[in-house]
Amino acid sequence: MDPRPIGVFDSGIGGLMAVRMLRHLLPGEPILYLGDTARMPYGDRPAGEIDRLTGELTGWLLRQNVKALIAACGTISCNADNTLKKLSVPCFDVVTAAAEAAAQATRNGRVGLAATSATIRSGRFAEEIERRTGQAVTAVPCPLLAPMIEHGAGPDDPALAAAVAEYCQPLLQSGVDTVVLGCTHYPLIAELFTRILGPEVTLIDCAGEAAKAAAEAMKEQHLLAEGNDPAVTEYRFTALPPQAARQTARRMLGEDFTAIETRLLEDFTPRLLPLEKLTAFSTE
Secondary structure (H helix, E strand, C coil): CCCCCEEEEECCCCCHHHHHHHHHHCCCCCEEEEECCCCCCCCCCCHHHHHHHHHHHHHHHHHCCCCEEEECCHHHHHHCHHHHCCCCCCEEECHHHHHHHHHHHCCCCCEEEEECHHHHHHCHHHHHHHHHHCCCCEEEECCCHHHHHHCCCCCCCHHHHHHHHHHHHHHHHHCCCEEEECCCCHHHHHHHHHHHHCCCCEEEEHHHHHHHHHHHHHHHCCCCCCCCCCCCEEEEECCCCCHHHHHHHHHHHCCCCEEEEEEECCCCCCCCCCCCEEEEEECC
C-alpha cells in the first residue's frame, strides 16, 4: 500500500483527460495535477527547451513526494527523453500505450497521427506505430488545435471545425482506418474528427491509453493506495487559466472544480517563468 499521490503533468489543461480516466480506473488514488498554463503551448518550442521545462515540472512534482508520474502530453512525451528517462519514480508517457492501441485497432495497417508540430517533428510517435504495423504513418501537424481548445473552442466552433477539416485531408487521402489523437487536448473534439473522417475510422485517445497503461503497471508494482473511499485530486497551474480554459477543463473532467486558493510556492521558480504563483484547484 502506497498512499502517496500520482503526479500528472502537461503543458496546459489537456492532461486533465488522463486525470479523468485515472479517477475512473483508480478512484481511491490521490492525484496531483500540474499544468504549465503560463508557458503553453509547447508545440512550437525546440526539443531542448521542452526538455528543460519538463525538468522544472517533474522536479516540482518529485518534491511533492509523488510515487509515479504520467507525462500526459504528446509534445513532452516525444521531446523530453533526457528528463523522463532519469526520473527516480516510474514515469509513463502517452506514446507507447497509444501506439500499441493503434496497432491492435487497425484493420488495413494504415494509421494516421494528428499531433502538435513538435510531436510530429520528433518522429518518435510515428516510429513507435510503424514498428508495430510495418507500414508508414500519415503524420499531420495540427498547430492551431491545442491553443484553440485551451481557449475554449469546442466542436461547434466554425474556425476550429475548419482547421480540423483541413488537417484531416491528408488522412482521408491516405485511406487510414485508425487515427491516433496524439495531443491530449484532441479527444475533447473527437466528434469533429469523426464527423470529417467518418465513423468507420477508429480514434485512439492517447491520454486515456496512457492512464490505462499506468493503472495496470502500478497495480503490478504494488504502488496503489488501495483505499475504498474516493481520493482527493488537486490541481496546480503555473498561471491562472482564463475563464474559457476553466470551462474547457470542466468539460474535460466531466464535473466542476472550484478554485480554493492562490499562494506562493517558494520551491517552484522556473527560470523562464515571470510568475512565481501556482494556482491551486481541488475537486469538491
